[in-house]
Amino acid sequence: MGCQPRRGAGAGPDAEGLTGPAGDHLPTSSGARRWRAAARIDQDDDLAATQYQHAVDQLAASGWRGYEISNWARPGHESRHNLAYWERRSYEAVGPGAHAFDGVTRRWNAARLDGYVAALMPASGAPPSLPPGGEETLDAATAAAETVVLGLRTDGGLPLTARDELPLAAAFDWALDAGLLTIADDRIVLTTRGRLLSNELFSRLV
Secondary structure (H helix, E strand, O other): OOOOOOOOOOOOOOOOOOEOOOOOEOOOOHHHHHHHHHHHHOOOHHHHHHHHHHHHHHHHHOOOEEEEOOEEEOOOOOOHHHHHHHOOOOEOOOOOOOEEEOOOEEEEEOOOHHHHHHHHOOOOOOOOOOOOEEEEEOOHHHHHHHHHHHHHHEOOOEEHHHHHOOOHHHHHHHHHHOOOEEEEOOEEEEOHHHHHOHHHHHHHHO
């Protein structure tokens, strides 16, 4: 299974706290770090934004729906796997580095295969146990922030009533004025510009 955002809705896993023998990610190799450093020099945010807008236009013209920030599909063919994350539905962790979520608690398996296999198939013949990993229980504020951020990732957005909830009102008003959000059919949804600048909005909402 994939990795659901945590530790601040919309944020990726904490590279310091979750990488290593008990973490859900293995350390990045030195070769990969060098490649990323070299590739970063040639990155062009303006070009990427232009290409994204072109993709939006071309895919829409061909009948593809951008049902989520980074995913398109023809109507009725949206990924149920992806939507399970954005709609905060329950899922189970199967495999090294996999995550599970029951609506309240998020847990993850450590990324190392040897530890995973050793827990499920102990060489000593002992009964199997849960693989190494960790878990966190989400408080009400974190769960609410996740609901807002993950909902905005989709083209279904949020109900219009979310605009009136404090302390979200100021961020929503700012985003509407900046053209990052629009209101359609009593739903608050990201515009294409809003999708490109969504991290700025999400940081104001959490």
